[in-house]
Amino acid sequence: MKLTAQGLAAGYHDRSVFEGLDLSLPDGAFTVIVGPNACGKSTLLRTLARLLPARQGTVLLDGTDITTLPTREVARRLGVLPQSPLVPEGVTVADLVGRGRQPHQRWWQQWSPEDTTAVEQAMTQAGVASLADRPVDQLSGGQRQRVWIAMALAQRTGTLLLDEPTTFLDLAHQVEVLNLLRGMRDRGSTVVAVLHDLNQAARYADHLVAMRDGTVVAAGPPREVVTADLVRDVFGLDSVVVPCPVSDAPLVLHI
């Protein structure tokens, strides 16, 4: 297991979002977390990525309690992309992707040949190499999202958590991003994403986690997990589930 949550509790101010949550995310797989709005999926992702301190319980990264690791060390092994990151004004693509190298650098050792290789490879993999000298704030939403993923790729973490990476993108760009993430999985990375679209989740995920009101309702391969009962249970929606004619993954059609 790559990431494990044990008895995890988290929340904001005096509001608890979840308590006593247990979860295991498999190594080298594409895990997708789904659930209705405000079910706690983003909070879970932020807690797993130590962006939000856990109130109780532990997050284990490769079996080690994440709070015992220096934050730089975590950043070399675990990358995270928030839902809508702030785009700095006038920064070029290459410059922003280069900032992914931060955890591998020191102020007295600000750049190494390895950094150059990592940035070039990341931009090629994410398909943004031709945009290298363009300012990020002038790109389209889809291009911008691929730049952020390139930054995370340059970080070379082996594990990447993404909070709703396809929101605000049109269908073609959503597919582009999902294919990019699947490609990362194919190259051996562990990818964990929060997604809104249940059918996309079922089609792309190796491991699906369904949440409702701060609890994990079901977790496992989409073919085993996605049923009409689960859809009613999690989303309160009546549906039929049929095999997808393209990919054979479960396809949810609401009634």
Next chain:
Amino acid sequence: MTAVLRIGGLTLVVRRRAVVVSLVLLVLLAVALVLAVSLGKPYVAPGDVLKSLSGTGTPYDVVVQRLRLPRAVLAVAVGVLFGVAGALIQGVARNPLASPDIIGITQGAGLAATIALTSGAAAAVIAPSALAGGLLAAAMVLALGARHGLAAKRFVLAGVAVAIALRALTEIVMLTAEPIDGQRAHIWLVGTLAGRGWTETLWLTGTLVALLPVLFWAGWALRTSALDDDTARGLGTRPVARRIGLAAAGVLLAAMVTAQVGAVDFVALVAPQVARRLVRTERPPLVAAGLTGALLVVLADLVGRLVFAPTQLPAGVVTAAIGGPYLLFLLVRRKR
């Protein structure tokens, strides 16, 4: 776009454009320095300036070596410190308005200096009190802003509020003091380089040299200051700790220079913004901001010395006179 620079054990990332801009600014600064030493009554030809500096006696030795050169060099130091201080604080706050003369540091130094000047304290006490006042004001602003993790907007608002309160207190202290003391405080409050020189320069250069490792770190740490906190944390940094460190360095520089020469307004505000536009970065570049500041103060002091001669206008008045219209220009241009 960027280049890698190696100095001994240091490996720095620099922007090519920043290097070119800085070199051009250095040349302009050299020209401005020559003008600052040459112009005035008596006029000293640049050739005679060089002769006097090289030690070949000229009739102008007193004018060049005692009067004009120390003042011009001090102007450079003042400008560099204000420029770098402004770049640091603006970079942290992601807001061009967050400069030491807007967020209360200058006003804290001013209040402390006014209290010292009007309570009959010895002259040697004034600069240290001003430094302490500036640092205290900054601590207040940071404490008010830190409650929300130094979120950019709150930090600036807290600073503006503190600045207004401190300015009001300064007025009260000045009005209730003996008129002659109030007048002295008033003169101190408008930053001037007249009658100052090597001693102040030494203090300022000392501060800058002592903070040099911090500034190398700051140039680096500012790279993540334009990212949101979650993204920055994901990259293994501690954004709040970084902001406090960067702001503290900026505050220290600003308080130190204000304590030495008074409030040379707008330099810390304008220089980083001009430098940012020249280098085209998302944050004010430190080196270019320092050089822009130096150029600005040298020219402001020169203009103040010449335009109303024999009356000397304090450099702080000239910079304020340039700064106001410049801000308006920025606002107008941004709308297009």
